[in-house]
Amino acid sequence: MIPANLERAVYGMYATHALGVAGRHGVFEHLIRHGGDSAGKIAAALAVDEDTLERLLLVLSSFGVLDAYGDRYALAAGVRPYIDREDPCYLMGFVEHLIGDTSGQFGRLSGYLHAGKAETDRDTPAPFEAIYRDDESVGRFLNAMWSLSHHVSHELAALADLSDVRRLIDVGGASGPFSVAALHTYPQLRSTVFDLPQVSPYLAARAAEHKLGDRLDFAAGDFFHDPLPAGDCFAFGYILSDWDDETCAKLLRKAYEACLSGGRVLIMERLFDEDRGGPLATAVMNLSMHVETQGRHRTATEYLDLLRHAGFTDGTVRRSSGDKHLVIGRRTESGFER
Ligand SMILES: C[S@@+](CC[C@H](N)C(=O)[O-])C[C@H]1O[C@@H](n2cnc3c(N)ncnc32)[C@H](O)[C@@H]1O
Structure with missing residues (x-):
């Protein structure tokens, strides 16, 4: 079993890229507007490929950026200011x-x-x-x-x-x-x-x-x-x-x-x-x-x-x-x- 801290160090690169892609394609804005949604509904609203989107959402959930409830994904507590373009803490740039x-x-x-x-x-x-x-x-x-x-x-x-x-x-x-x-x-x-x-x-x-x-x-x-x-x-x-x-x-x-x-x-x-x-x-x-x-x-x-x-x-x-x-x-x- 890979120790958890080593695992995060190894896979951190995927989290950075998943954050970037999700931010660029409006996933976070959608989650902010709707409070949470399924991969299918987000994909339909943003006109993106559902399979790819769901894989990204699963990565972000695994890293604790999103919470998954059944088939719905929502922003984890405390994350919003840093991914919300309108917030002064916005970090996606x-x-x-x-x-x-x-x-x-x-x-x-x-x-x-x-x-x-x-x-x-x-x-x-x-x-x-x-x-x-x-x-x-x-x-x-x-x-x-x-x-x-x-x-x-x-x-x-x-x-x-x-x-x-x-x-x-x-x-x-x-x-x-x-x-x-x-x-x-x-x-x-x-x-x-x-x-x-x-x-x-x-x-x-x-x-x-x-x-x-x-x-x-x-x-x-x-x-x-x-x-x-x-x-x-x-x-x-x-x-x-x-x-x-x-x-x-x-x-x-x-x-x-x-x-x-x-x-x-x-x-x-x-x-x-x-x-x-x-x-x-x-x-x-x-x-x-x-x-x-x-x-x-x-x-x-x-x-x-x-x-x-x-x-x-x-x-x-x-x-x-x-x-x-x-x-x-x-x-x-x-x-x-x-
Ligand atoms: C790391 S940024 C810091 C920006 C800002 N002060 C801050 O705290 O976010 C470095 C800044 O130094 C400026 N800079 C770099 N070389 C410079 C030079 N030779 N003369 C004047 N400004 C320079 C860059 O254009 C950039 O705006």
Whole structure:
């Protein structure tokens, strides 16, 4: 008998794909609308093959995503917010990114083991050249980031207490998952998302959707080559986990130099337990960072060290109820120590 934890690890790939296919073909929307239904009725309503659909439903039931009652399937308790397109917790954009972009890159891991990452990736485009290779891929990535980041950003914005901040610079802020939440929370705040030019229309669409007017603007640039706009608060949401320590140090130092005296920096990231024994999602995404980017996930202590080396003082850690947390540093005139 395969132990249950090994069995889930072996067959997990089927669950990810079943989730993606069911989401793409409207199965979850149907279940939300009807509260539950048989494979035959769902297949008829969605005009899909019943045999294939039932096999997918059985996989999702086996993994506990659905409950089966006789021939009826319904969403298991607690699942709905994450598969409901209308809910802020919606996670299926991220699932699409895992299927469409991440999984195809795992083949390189054997090369990493034998020849190292640098040698194996020698002819591979830089992380964001690959992720932004075409419009479809840009849209899928930015949707995934919105899925992962927007909901928890309300909590992160509250934890950050930005009531005295005037201009937030959201470095690599994507289509604005954090900026939008922060602007909704703090009426005095204005935010500039600084990101690669491909991101511009996606930020404009979110700004319009959330009726933020000129409180949210976009500065196109490359944070390796261009100066950052000045501000009194710099946000780095899921940025430092894309890069190695040396690059993180340069980015944080750049933020320190652009930050007004008395201002602060917000690092928002998954945090490994100090012994790196978990959480599971951080361990998994740490592997994902290896194949998709040049980064890794870190412990709170490692982020506090990076902040201190860049000159920020008063490092503090504030944990959210989700899996993205906050590490804050302040710019005081006497702060810089190398
Ligand atoms: C992992 S996403 C994080 C998005 C968002 N901050 C969040 O918390 O969800 C990384 C972001 O960094 C941006 N980025 C990558 N390289 C960049 C560069 N050289 N200059 C500016 N932005 C960059 C990407 O376009 C993307 O929006």
